[in-house]
Amino acid sequence: MRDNSNLKVLHLEIQDLLAGYVDDSLSETEKYIVEVHLAGCQACRMDVERQQQLSRRLNHLTHARLPAHLQQKLDRSPEQPTPMSGKRTRQDSWRALLNGFKSRFQIMPIITLSGWVVAMVLMLVLLPPLKPSDHQHTVPMVAQVLAEYQSAGTSGQFNRHSKVEVNAPASWPDARVLASWETSIGGAPATAYAVRSGNQIVFQYAVTEKVFFRNPVVRMKVAKEGRYQAKEEGLMVVALPVKKAGLLIVGPEKAIPEIRSISL
Amino acid sequence: MNFFRRKKQRQQNFQQVTAPWRERLYNVALRQTRTSTRAEDWVQETFMRAWQDFDDLADPQAVYAWLLKILDHVIADDIRKEARRQQIAPLISTEEIFLQEQHSSYQGPFEQLLQQQTDQQLIKAIQSLPEDFGKVILLRDIEGLSYQELSRILDVPEGTIMSRLSRGRRLLSNILNRSDRQGSFPQTDKRTKGIYK
Ligand SMILES: [Zn+2]
Numbered sequence: 001m002r003d004n005s006n007l008k009v010l011h012l013e014i015q016d017l018l019a020g021y022v023d024d025s026l027s028e029t030e031k032y033i034v035e036v037h038l039a040g041c042q043a044c045r046m047d048v049e050r051q052q053q054l055s056r057r058l059n060h061l062t063h064a065r066l067p068a069h070l071q072q073k074l075d076r077s078p079e080q081p082t083p084m085s086g087k088r089t090r091q092d093s094w095r096a097l098l099n100g101f102k103s104r105f106q107i108m109p110i111i112t113l114s115g116w117v118v119a120m121v122l123m124l125v126l127l128p129p130l131k132p133s134d135h136q137h138t139v140p141m142v143a144q145v146l147a148e149y150q151s152a153g154t155s156g157q158f159n160r161h162s163k164v165e166v167n168a169p170a171s172w173p174d175a176r177v178l179a180s181w182e183t184s185i186g187g188a189p190a191t192a193y194a195v196r197s198g199n200q201i202v203f204q205y206a207v208t209e210k211v212f213f214r215n216p217v218v219r220m221k222v223a224k225e226g227r228y229q230a231k232e233e234g235l236m237v238v239a240l241p242v243k244k245a246g247l248l249i250v251g252p253e254k255a256i257p258e259i260r261s262i263s264l
Numbered sequence: 265m266n267f268f269r270r271k272k273q274r275q276q277n278f279q280q281v282t283a284p285w286r287e288r289l290y291n292v293a294l295r296q297t298r299t300s301t302r303a304e305d306w307v308q309e310t311f312m313r314a315w316q317d318f319d320d321l322a323d324p325q326a327v328y329a330w331l332l333k334i335l336d337h338v339i340a341d342d343i344r345k346e347a348r349r350q351q352i353a354p355l356i357s358t359e360e361i362f363l364q365e366q367h368s369s370y371q372g373p374f375e376q377l378l379q380q381q382t383d384q385q386l387i388k389a390i391q392s393l394p395e396d397f398g399k400v401i402l403l404r405d406i407e408g409l410s411y412q413e414l415s416r417i418l419d420v421p422e423g424t425i426m427s428r429l430s431r432g433r434r435l436l437s438n439i440l441n442r443s444d445r446q447g448s449f450p451q452t453d454k455r456t457k458g459i460y461k
């Protein structure tokens with residue numbers, strides 16, 4: 001590296017590895033080479049820092065909801081040619097509103113009808129009358145489960161069918177699974193469980209690892225303390241890492257069990 | 265099982281496997297166009313093709329990457345058609361532009377600049393990047409996919425993903441810095457013409 005032009009070539013080559021360095025996707029050897037170079041190259045050090053900041057910021061973009069009319073089209077038999085967009089009728093728009101509400105759940109339940117009835121009745125009876133507020137929690141997946149939990153008791157938009165025995169990912173002494181269904185959290189498939197905890201209802205969501213660790217604040221908290229938790233309007237969300245996935249427990253603060261009494 | 269029952273079963277499987285990904289796919293499409301109706305058309309077309317090729321889906325675990333790959337082809341086809349219609353000159357290879365190094369001259373607090381940008385502004389800046397760079401940033405930084413998944417979706421080696429991502433992020437930083445000083449994105453850039461509508 002005495003030679004200036006050699007250094008320059010190295011610098012150009014290293015530049016192409018910096019994303020891998022930021023994303024921790026380099027081999028040990030590559031990583032070593034990059035780190036040695038970084039020690040002596042301020043431009044590359046700054047580049048790394050900016051890439052990290054950029055990546056973090058982009059991770060936080062808000063997601064658009066799937067338009068209800070599109071949802072409807074996709075629900076139809078996939079073979080049927082659907083009219084292309086652009087010519088939308090007025091009727092579509094009110095139907096869109098209606099479906100927007102329903103489609104928030106995309107529910108394909110896999111557990112008992114009676115379980116659901118119990119869950120819904122308990123939700124109505126036990127929950128304080130909540131106004132479905134627009135959750136603006138900074139962690140999108142947390143905002144979503146809070147909103148789902150709150151509207152579950154009032155919407156009753158659940159279809160039910162076959163009967164399956166199900167264990168929820170987390171259990172604690174007075175917990176009993178009432179129902180389970182497939183849903184979507186953070187844009188990825190998730191499984192939800194309604195669990196009776198004492199005389200309250202708690203929801204559990206098994207979400208993908210990717211969704212779970214998407215938010216840097218959650219990542220950091222989980223790395224440091226083994227879990228992330230948030231409280232809002234008397235409700236509490238606890239986020240716990242489980243094998244190859246993440247678990248979100250949401251419910252009234254008092255109904256959320258002590259961490260040490262939870263078995264995963 | 266008779267033919268109709270089998271067909272019905274296949275449809276149910278298809279819906280069950282693909283439906284949870286609709287919204288995310290729609291968001292990916294939306295970030296590559298300025299008009300939401302176009303994004304909707306892309307998504308519809310994607311699910312139509314996905315249905316036709318449903319039997320090719322070997323690993324149901326990889327369904328999202330599979331759908332993204334189809335979407336990518338749908339978008340490429342659509343843009344090619346549009347370009348032919350509008351007689352737009354072929355794009356200059358992105359590699360040519362970046363033979364020289366591209367370093368940001370900006371020395372200020374980049375983090376602060378980023379926080380000031382709205383989501384809309386950031387998306388617009390990404391859309392103004394050459395296509396290859398915009399795509400890797402979209403799939404990696406926004407969608408959180410791995411290099412391996414990107415490599416499968418875009419059909420290029422992981423090393424290429426890494427270099428595009430390095431260059432793309434650098435370029436994006438420059439664009440954001442420039443826009444911060446000038447108040448708008450470079451709109452006359454011939455590289456980006458016709459890529460994103
Ligand atoms: Zn360097």
